[in-house]
Amino acid sequence: MKKLILTLSLAFCLQSCSQKPNLSKEEIISEFTKNTPNPSIYNTHPQYRIEQYSSNCRWEIRLNDMPLFLGEMSHTKNGSISNNSFWLNMNILHSGKQIITIRIYPVEGQKTLGEFATFRLIGLDFYPDKTKNKTNYQRLLSWELPDKDVKYLPFLVIKKEFEAVVPYTNVGWEKSKDLTEIKDLDKMVIEKMKDLEEIMKDQNGxxxxxxxxxFLQEKYTCSYSNSKEIEADCNELVSNFNADMKDIEGIEWYPYTNYELVFFGNGRVVSLRRRGKSLNFYGPAYKGKWKDDKSDAEIWLDKFYHIPEGSDELEIIR
Structure with missing residues (x-):
């Protein structure tokens, strides 16, 4: 009997020790504040952005093979005019060469780019310099879809490089495991997404x-967040997590069927792509009707997973 009790106790202990305990909001904020470099130690806080304009085409942009925009938004399908600005620091892990990949596709239903496809991209950085009380701007790159020699192409892929100089270092996915050969990876991703789905259902911020x-730790580091900004952001994230659910009726969660594994980060990051009414989802998603006007509603939470060095467990990295 004592042997049985000891065996059960040991099994319970091993199971408990293998599970990471959830921290309270206050503990998480304290952890973030402790591990985020104080922005006051830097003379400059470099910020990198790209400005994008397009019409009559679909497109996607990746920085260091991580998505900035996946080109599946409804307004790009019919080639409507698109004018966007993207913050890059989240995909810049450290100083050095950065690679932007641009993929341009025809309007949905069209086989080639055609003569009216337009795309422009400008890369910028700006340095708020505390010692001189001014901000320095610099154009990093500029590229435009040529007028000639592209109208008969089924798609176009362009890579552009620039040098970034930042005072921080994030690990990101650089040392993560190569996921491309892992058996049953789709089942592992689905399991993690279902865990997140339960949290969404409970509105558990x-x-x-x-x-x-x-993900949040690296966001605060590359955005030079101070302790007050970290606390305010965490409070807002908890208060507003999946807040739209209370305004939607007839909720139906999308099943994990008809999916496709999609790799990012040079094979070290993965997500699951599913098709909704007008968009593709890269995470848990549900549909229903808005209570106020009975129009269609779709809510989703895109997430991207990796396996950190020294681990066998998938976790959210972006």
Missing amino acids: IGHLNLTKK
Whole structure:
């Protein structure tokens, strides 16, 4: 009998020790504040952006093979005019060469780019310099879809490089495991997304903070956040997590069927792509009707997973 009790106790201990306990909101904020470099130690806080304009085409942009825009938004399908600005620091892990990949596709239903496809991209950085009380701007790159020699192409892929100089270092996905050969990876991703789906159903903002700690830690580092900004952001994330659910009726969660594994980060990051009414989803998603006007509603939470060095467990990295 004592042997049985000891065996059960040991099994319970091993199971408990293998599971990471959830931290409280206050503990998470304290952890973020402790691990985020104080921005006052830097003379400059470099910020990198790209400005994009397009019409009569679909497109996607990746920085260091991580998505900035996946080109599946409804307004790009019919080639409507698109004018966007993207913050790049989240995909810049450290100083050095950065690679932007641009993929341009025809309007949906069209086989070639055609003569009216237009695309422009400008890369910028700006340095708020505390010592001189001014901001320095610099154009990093500029590229435009040529008028000639592209109208008969089925798609176009362009790579552009620039040098970034930042005072921080994030690990990101650089040392993560190569996921491309892992058996049953889709089942592993689905399991993680279902865990997140349960948190969404419960509108459990603190649970969401625990699942996204690595992502948020790196966001605060590369955005030069101070302790007050970290606390305010965490409070807002918890308060507003999946807040739209209360305004939607007839909720139906999308099943994990008809999916496709999609790799990013040079094979070290993965997500699951599913098709909705007008968009593709890269995470848990549900549909229903808005209570106020009975129009269609679709809510989703895109997430991207990696396996950190020294681990066998998928976790959210972006």
